[in-house]
Amino acid sequence: MLAAVSWVSWRTFLAVCRCGSLSAAALELGYTQSAVSRQVAALEREAGVALLHRQARGVEPTAAGIAFLRHATVAVNEADRALRSARSPDPVRRLAIGATPSLATWVAPAAVRRFLAADPGWGWTLVPGLTRDLHARVADGELDVALVTDAPPGLPHDDRVRSIPLGADAMVVVVAADHPLAGRRRIRIEELAEEVWAEDNDGSRALLRRHAARAGVDPKIDLDAADLAGKVALAATGHAVALVPGITLATLRPDVVGIPLVDAPVRGLHALVPIGGDHDGLARFVGILEDLLGEVTTPGDLGGRTR
Amino acid sequence: MLAAVSWVSWRTFLAVCRCGSLSAAALELGYTQSAVSRQVAALEREAGVALLHRQARGVEPTAAGIAFLRHATVAVNEADRALRSARSPDPVRRLAIGATPSLATWVAPAAVRRFLAADPGWGWTLVPGLTRDLHARVADGELDVALVTDAPPGLPHDDRVRSIPLGADAMVVVVAADHPLAGRRRIRIEELAEEVWAEDNDGSRALLRRHAARAGVDPKIDLDAADLAGKVALAATGHAVALVPGITLATLRPDVVGIPLVDAPVRGLHALVPIGGDHDGLARFVGILEDLLGEVTTPGDLGGRTR
DNA sequence: CACAGCCATGCGTTCATGGCATGCTTGCGG
DNA sequence: CCGCAAGCATGCCATGAACGCATGGCTGTG
Structure with missing residues (x-):
């Protein structure tokens, strides 16, 4: 039959998810229900997982199916775009x-x-x-x-x-805008020995530890943040100070101040x-x-x- | 032959572009040269355009082929990602x-x-x-x-x-930081009647004209810029003033100043x-x-x- | 001018795909 | 409790898509 479009079964799967049943998708695509059933089966064989949850009243994507669906949508659309842009080469x-x-x-x-x-x-x-x-x-x-x-x-x-x-990007110390040290133009890690540090991941934690160790300081890393912004939030609210990539300075919130570190880790x-x-x-x-x-x-x- | 993986001819095309010849791609993929030739031919039939330029010493993608290649790469990778994420549903x-x-x-x-x-x-x-x-x-x-x-x-x-x-986003006037009006907190369009305006596209030009017309002013739009940043560059160097979306204020370069417009277009x-x-x-x-x-x-x- | 490298194509074979008809499961209503 | 309807799976068959093999055509090189 048609060779028209490849990855037929991928499109079929998208239609099935959209319609909620194999039969409905078959009707929409002009196939028989059995063809659709086979296409989905083939796709599942290829993926090695069940993509659809068969129910008495139609089908529903499984967790794997949902994950698959998301990428498949992009893939198929991108394929269409590929064909279109081949036909009329995209000047952009x-x-x-x-x-x-x-x-x-x-x-x-x-x-x-x-x-x-x-x-x-x-x-x-x-x-x-x-x-x-x-x-x-x-x-x-x-x-x-x-x-x-x-x-x-x-x-x-x-x-x-x-x-x-x-x-290279030097790490910078971030403190609350009303922190006593906020006015400083540069700072040494030793001066922050008594501060509480917020950290968000092991790599960053290790970097801080290593740098502090060189100065003979053991930083008190007592607050855990989920990510960079979380660290900064803890600093902004005065709960801690934090070490952040200097490159992020421009995106810092206004209630914190970044202070370059002497001999900073890069x-x-x-x-x-x-x-x-x-x-x-x-x-x-x-x-x-x-x-x-x-x-x-x-x-x-x-x-x-x-x- | 099992169609183990769909997108066969697409993958083949990518390999051909990578290898620079049908034969080499055939070798790499374990096909014969004839199979590769046919797959590419099928793809070209589907696209309706020649994707490869046949030469004596291999092949080279045509303009259409290059456009196709870019999207096809994404599509195929996304398809792989779809299969992978179906097998181990992506928690992200x-x-x-x-x-x-x-x-x-x-x-x-x-x-x-x-x-x-x-x-x-x-x-x-x-x-x-x-x-x-x-x-x-x-x-x-x-x-x-x-x-x-x-x-x-x-x-x-x-x-x-x-x-x-x-x-809504109000449009804002941008002038050089050393412009006489740079210190103003608000400004009326009438006060800018003698200024030269830079504009980059017809939509924006029309917006300016319409706004100025309401105040009975006919703005001198004498400088053309290629885009928003170009407009701002002309303003920064003192050649003109410009109307920009207020939303872009935070990304303005430091040598310009944005001044809210009284009764600004939104x-x-x-x-x-x-x-x-x-x-x-x-x-x-x-x-x-x-x-x-x-x-x-x-x-x-x-x-x-x-x- | 012969040769080597590379691509296109005719032919026969294989097998993937779709339609048809049938069987199975599930939920609903008499 | 059972028949029925809706909906998916599957065995069987026909079609044709795709592959390998072998061949022919084209181009640049020694």
Whole structure:
């Protein structure tokens, strides 16, 4: 019958989920119920899991089915887009950017902003993710570039990916705006020996411990936060002080102050780009990143409040 | 032969582009060269365009092929992800957010920031796009929410999409930081009658004209910029003044100042959400948007420099 | 000018897919 | 308690899609 469209069964599955029953989907798609049944069965065989929960009155996606459905929707739509854009080549050039959470909220948008200022007419997408995930996506050619930190160290190696150092980001101490030390321009870790620290994850905790240990201090890490913003919230309310990436200064809430640390721990920032996947837009974007981070990681600040 | 994995010819095409020749791809995939040739031919038949440029020394994607390749890569990877996440349902909940360019650089990340502060453990993606495109993606269930403006008016209607008003955004005048009027807290359009205006697109130009006409002023729109950032750049260098969405204030460069306009033109801000696609995370995110934009669009500012 | 490398295509075979008819499960109502 | 209706699964058969093999055509090179 029709060869028209591949991944027929994927579309069928979407229709089934939309309709709530195999028969209804069959009617909508012009198949018989049995064909639909088989297509779904084939899909389930391929996934190795039941995607639908069969009931007397139709079907309902299982947990696996729901997870599958979400990605499948994107995949099928993207496939349509692929065919459409082949027929009428999309003049809009597109930059797919990945970034770790701390870089996704400020650095990436700021770089995009500059990039577009010099040459609009580019589309872009921002995908936040963890270093490992982003690395894989760059290797697969799905992302044009990923912004990552090297902490935790040990970027996986892949000869399809090149890592471009973008400079280093010094960690900064964050305290409440009305904290006695808030007016300081620089500070030593020893002066914070009596403070309570908030931390959110083991990597960050280890970084703080290591840095403090060099100064012979054992920091009191007594408050746990769920994430970076949580740490800052604890600092803002005066419950603790926190160590955050300097790169996030510009996005800090107004009721906290960031204070540069003397001899601060630094994390390397890298752009991951696909080898051989170069194009002029990407090169320019990386250049902008280098400039941007050059400005930021040198003594000046970036509009953040360091007082 | 078992169709173990669907998307066969799509995967083949990716391999061909990676290898640079049909034979090499055939070798890599364990097919014969003829099978690969046919698969590509089928794909081209489906697309209706030649995707490869046949040469004596292998093949090379055509313009259409390159456009196709970009989307196909994403589609195939997403399909893999669908299968993987079906096998081990992904505990990470994910929020796919779309936003128009002006809302993508600040509002969306800021809202995400708050969202994650209250409940981390969510993944997210930001897709910038134009209102029409975003609307379609929400209807297709590909996006959980899209942030759009109603100017130009006439959002397409679709009974799979609900529009939630988020408030209004007043346009603001931007002048160089050393401009004589830079210290003003508010300003009337009449006072700017002698200024040169920079504009970047017809919609924005019309908005300015209409607003000025109400005050009996005919603005001198003498400078063309490529986009919003370009307009602001012209303002920063003292060549012109510009009208920008108030929502972008926080992202303005430091060498310009935004001045609220008396009786300013406003554009409605809306969140588009899929009907029936509700979940608690989405509801909470929309709530955050309402709060955030409530704060911003009321007299206070958002950390931007209005002096 | 012959040759090597690479792609397209005709032919025969295999097997995946869809339709048809039937059987099974479940929930509902007499 | 049982028959019935709605809805999914499956055995059987026909069609044709897709693969391998072998061949032919094209192009750049020695």
